[in-house]
Amino acid sequence: MDFLQLPMRTAGNRTYGLTSIADFGTPLGRLQQILEDYHHIIDIAKIGIGSAYVTPNLQRKIDLYKEYKIKPYCGGTLFEKCFYQNKIPEYFSYLRKLGIEWVEISNGTLDIPIKERLDIISQAKEDFYVIAEVGSKDGNEDMPISAWKEEIQLFLEAGCEYVITEGRDSGTAGIYGTNGDVKSNLIQELVKGLDCRKMIFEAPTAKHQMYFINTIGPNVNLGNVKLDDVLVLEAQRCGLRSETFYLEETNAAYLDQAPAH
Incomplete structure (x- = not known):
């Protein structure tokens, strides 16, 4: 029964309002159980760091995600390992063989020139x-706000579907300080001139997730979400937690004019 007024959520094969989970070795049987109940609130699945390369039953795991209409991809660390060893063609061939249609290009560990x-x-x-x-x-690396904006814009213009803002699974780097606090000035500047529907903000903890929901709206794209947290995150998006309790039915933030998908 639908009798409450809640923030409007995107649904189905959505293009924003995404929940991107980080899978750091969830056993296949447990993953099956989780996806049976929660697949409708998961959009993307990252096989975290470079763990895909040593994951047992990787093909079955990829197939399971795809069966539930979730887009799987390998963490950027695996791409960087392949770049470092001059194995990018082999890496792309590996992804095609697995049936993975998404790839992350990152430089979180290596300093790969933008060109x-x-x-x-x-x-x-x-x-x-x-x-x-x-x-x-x-x-400890503090990237200027102008550099963040320039790189994001360049990647979107180059044809990237989305750009991830680094936060690590610990929430202590990139868009966060080493103490875990959000660099709010950076976030405010990023959403001013860029399409935040094309950005995925890494938000590994409830504290981080609630910040972005309250600042940008219930349909903000969030990444590095733990599998065990997906239902709580959806409740937060729907204003069903104290910290997001007063979200309006149509949130008057950065995403309220965006068409639903």
Whole structure:
């Protein structure tokens, strides 16, 4: 029964309002149980860090995600390992063999020049949907706001489907300080001149998720979400938690004019 007025949520094969989970080794049987109940509130699944390369039953896991209409891809660390060892063609072949249609191009560990990343994106988008990542995994590296905006814009213009803002699974780098606090000035500047429907903000904790929901709206794209947290996150998006309790039915933030998908 639907009798409450809740914030309007995107649904189905949505293009924004995404929940992107990080899978750091969920056993296949447990994953099946979780997806049976919660697949409708999961859009993207990242096989975290470089773990895909050593994951047992990887093909079955990829097939399971796809069976539930969830888009799987490998974490950017695996891409960077392949870049470091000059194995990008082999990596792309590996993804095609697995039936993975999405690829992340990142430089969280390595310092890959922007031109090289754009060249790789140009190659990758012939066969894959591309997600680029901006920001470093080094919590002590403070990237200027202008550089964040410039890279995000360049990646979107290059044809990336989405751009991820680095936050790590710990929430202590990139868009966060080493103490875990959101760099709110950075976020406010990013959403001013860029389409936040094309950005995925890594938000591994409820504290981070609630910040973005209250700042940008219930249909903000959130990444690095733990599998065990997807239902609580959906409740937060729907104003069913104290910290998001007063979200309006049509949130008057950055996403309220966006058409539903």
